[in-house]
Amino acid sequence: MAKDDDGIAGSKTSLSLVTNLSVIFLVVLWLIPTVGLFVSSFRDRDAITESGWWKSPFPTQENIAVQTEGEFVETPEGWVLTGNVFGEEGSGEIVAFGGSRAEPTAFAPGETGELVRGRTLQIAETGDFTYFYPDEPSRNPTVYIAAEVPPNFSLVNYETILESAGMDVAFINTLTVTIPATIIPILIAAFAAYALAWMDFPFRGTIIAIVVGLLVVPLQLALVPMLQFHNQIGIGQSFYGIWFAHTGFGLPLAIYLLRNYMVGLPRDIIESAKVDGATDFQVFTRIVLPLSFPALASFAIFQFLWTWNDLLIAKVFLPASSDSWVMTVKIADDLLGSRGGDWGILAAAAFVSIAVPLVVFFTMQRYLVRGLLAGSVK
């Protein structure tokens, strides 16, 4: 930053510092859920239920029940069982131990714990234990130890998702839905927007008003009648149907957005083209379309993201069989388990399914900003 000499810049700098800080604060605040989801996507279901994601990077102390193995040896004083709580080959370090589930951390390592009925238990830090029974034991006892458990992250959730049968089909299906469902409405809307912006015909204003009015119609209202209509014209539940549906539901916004952008293009260019003898079609393809590229791109991003993430329309307008599942349906109905309890899978699935939209967004985002601003600033 350039250095200010005029003496009044101090206030400006502190103000911009406040601005920066509040921006950073807001960004962090907005990112927290995403970070949490991301961390959770590397944890398994049990770990997620047990502790919050913010605790996951730190080692935790966990109480573990160990069923002892081996046989008690009879000695003059009583019966003695020796062994290692981590098994023959395992190793670890214990922090505390106990002889009952209710008090799993009653004794420190090395101590001799006095248990019920004159039994004693001694466990060293390495896990070597000696269990003493004054009378003959009927079964092997369980011992309880507390041990430090290192943080445990794994890619299992991602593996489950990526390797599950039919995921490739679901991915292709999603592309089959989204690409035409993005391109078709743009094509139609661009023509319509040009006509509504630059061609004179009766009731033009009324039509624009109707299009704006259609923006507020909730699409849920149209699900049953639209599917009925599809059944009547014979396309039923199919990819044609879902393209049709997405096109219909996307058109009002597309026309509205593109028309507002096109109407803001300089009148002079279009009029001089017409004076030079250009037809409306030539004006549209040669002048208006190239100039409207930012608006087209920004709408394409919107429509792509919305169709990619859609679950409702896909469930209604596509057949229910698993070979026409899109990714969202596959995740919700197949991967999340019988009653939706697998949070880890849910988190990982969210990141798998946003990968493609992220690529689309970052490659086209400069158009998005321009497209959104264009028309609003004269």
Place this chain on the structure above:
Amino acid sequence: MNKLLTGTAIAVLTANMAGAEAHLTFMPGEGEFTWDSFQEFAGSTDLSGQTLDITGPWTGDEKVKADIMFDYFEEATGATVNYSGSDSFEQDIVISSRAGSAPNIAVFPQPGLAADMASQGLLTPLPEGTAEWVADNYAAGQSWVDLATFEGPDGEEDLYGLFYRVDVKSFVWYSPAAFDEMGYDIPESMEELKALTDQIVEDGGTPWCIGLGSGAATGWPATDWVEDMMLRTQPPEIYDQWVNNEIPFDAPEVVNAIEEFGYFAKNDDYVNGGAQAVASTDFRDSPTGLFEIPPQCYMHRQASFIPAFFPAGSEVGVDVDFFYFPAYEERDLGNPVLGAGTLFSITDPSEAATAMIEYLKLPIAHELWMAQGGFLTAHAGVNPNVYADASLRAQGDILLEATTFRFDASDLMPGEIGAGAFWTGMVDYVTGASAEDVAERIQERWESLN
């Protein structure tokens, strides 16, 4: 697979054997399954080339198990079954039937929705004679017939659904190791259960884990408690009147049952995390308290499906077990059992759909899922030895030996009550409102429906 139309049942089956080995999970003719009925069905039904579309609420693992059961239908008839499960089945089926693209058969998770759709003419009554068959062949048969008998669009009553797969709700889950170490015995009566609850508190423990959280459906686990308490404090006739609103929701009998639930849930000493935590704990997370060391709680009352949410690697019968949620000894109401179940209904009639209903009457259709676990049936003709483990067999016995079986009341009440006011009312109750106020508000809502 080509089938010899002229062969006898046995010949058909032998012809299929070679191919069957490749893709069938259980070999026909082997194990303790009731194969005779299957062979007879296979010999008398041929639907080659037909397809049967089925949608239902089973997804994930349950879909895999259901598909295996449907495989044998395909094997027997030559038809192709397309089963698809949906997480939002209740919404999907309404949309697709109204729009005219319904599957042949829909598997309803509760009768309330099926009754609604039957009254709108979206369901087809099951073939004649099915009602008599169910009454004769299911344990407590007539009650299953009544539960699936709805008014059609013309006001005429018919049997619209065949129950397949039952959940029993009256179970208390506990850790045998924890009970053993503390010297607790399985309570045989409600009096003993209450005494045990106090005993655990005295020993410094927390007796219960109760969680009502379930997203948009938060509160439903409490409705099961209240229903179980209703059956343990009132005769079943009163329960039926409550379900139909013949006695008001704020009748003293109902308020008393809510307070019986409150006896456990509204006592800070009795519940893990205190009474305040009951409403906010997710029902899926709440049983994990049984497995923690030291135990966060010793008992958890939940339906037979809950082992799906136990921590990975825990085994029913070893790490965790269940006992029947006992009845009051002094009241002499027998051993009531509360349950729920899924029913098959025909949404788009076809020859294959009728054959599927016939297939579901066979013991084998039930045994095929019993052997895979996570399945109980009221079909009295099945071989209980097929159950995947001893614990399921014990659950099945409780179901078959119940002196009174009643269906989950909230599933039978109108949706706005049973899947709305009742749920939210229970959340209000555990967070502070009195049982009278809550019951009164639910009753007002019910009256406003009519």
